[in-house]
Amino acid sequence: MTVMSAPSIDHPGRESQDAYAVSAEFYDLLQAERDEVRVRALYRDDVAGARVGVLDVGAGTGRVTLMSLLESRVPVHAVEPARCMRTPLMTRLASLSAELTTRVTVHPYALDEAGLRAVADVAVCHNTVACLRPTSRRALWHAVAEALVPTGALLVQLPPARLPRHETTRALPTRKIGRHEYGGSIMTSPDVDRIRARFDYWVRESGRVLRRHDETFWMWPASRTELIVELEEAGLVALPERRDPAVLAVRRAGP
Numbered sequence: 001m002t003v004m005s006a007p008s009i010d011h012p013g014r015e016s017q018d019a020y021a022v023s024a025e026f027y028d029l030l031q032a033e034r035d036e037v038r039v040r041a042l043y044r045d046d047v048a049g050a051r052v053g054v055l056d057v058g059a060g061t062g063r064v065t066l067m068s069l070l071e072s073r074v075p076v077h078a079v080e081p082a083r084c085m086r087t088p089l090m091t092r093l094a095s096l097s098a099e100l101t102t103r104v105t106v107h108p109y110a111l112d113e114a115g116l117r118a119v120a121d122v123a124v125c126h127n128t129v130a131c132l133r134p135t136s137r138r139a140l141w142h143a144v145a146e147a148l149v150p151t152g153a154l155l156v157q158l159p160p161a162r163l164p165r166h167e168t169t170r171a172l173p174t175r176k177i178g179r180h181e182y183g184g185s186i187m188t189s190p191d192v193d194r195i196r197a198r199f200d201y202w203v204r205e206s207g208r209v210l211r212r213h214d215e216t217f218w219m220w221p222a223s224r225t226e227l228i229v230e231l232e233e234a235g236l237v238a239l240p241e242r243r244d245p246a247v248l249a250v251r252r253a254g255p
């Protein structure tokens with residue numbers, strides 16, 4: 001049995017280039033099905049209505065990017081700094097027709113280093129903000145405001161509003177690929193002002209564990225009200241509450 005553990009990311013100012021080095025292998029396998037449905041429900045209508053461009057902030061393996069390409073007719077900008085997540089994103093894009101790939105550009109940077117100006121009227125930031133410490137989060141809002149055209153909208157999936165009281169463990173779905181079964185769990189616990197999220201993965205054959213891996217991420221809680229204040233400081237004003245309160249919509253002021 002091979003037991004490997006990834007280095008924990010203890011004090012990231014921003015996520016390192018090696019972030020997701022362990023999780024990338026399991027990300028689509030264990031989380032894609034559930035998240036695909038969620039992403040469509042949360043953002044499909046918004047990206048379908050885009051007239052200038054769609055910006056996918058923290059594109060990961062490309063779920064929002066792909067949906068944006070298929071549902072819109074405008075250029076799509078996928079911003080993804082972590083090589084390990086960009087690799088499956090590129091593989092996913094490589095399998096598409098040239099008609100689709102001419103419309104997508106992958107920016108291998110954090111958004112505030114990508115230098116994007118007025119490229120989109122719809123920006124989506126799904127499952128990304130929780131992992132940014134407050135200073136990086138604020139830098140992100142200013143970069144989003146610059147990347148949006150006047151009146152452009154940002155849809156952001158809210159991070160946890162507060163620290164959890166106790167340690168909790170949630171099982172990830174299991175998947176069978178050939179002889180092997182893949183699965184894992186996420187353990188979250190409070191740690192001063194942050195949330196420690198440890199992802200444990202396993203691969204089994206006939207009930208025997210072949211290998212285990214783990215990767216730890218840190219999350220910073222922030223309430224909807226706190227985010228609205230931060231976003232306003234960057235010139236992004238809250239829109240009326242959406243059907244799903246997990247997402248906050250804000251708009252860049254007009255010209």
Ligand SMILES: C[S@@+](CC[C@H](N)C(=O)[O-])C[C@H]1O[C@@H](n2cnc3c(N)ncnc32)[C@H](O)[C@@H]1O
Pocket residue numbers: 014015019020035057058059060061062063064079080081082085109110111112125126127128132136140
């Ligand atoms: C948990 S993943 C989610 C990926 C994708 N949005 C999804 O839901 O499947 C968060 C992603 O955000 C990226 N990220 C972190 N900081 C970023 C920043 N400042 N700008 C753009 N992307 C960032 C990470 O590299 C990571 O791939």
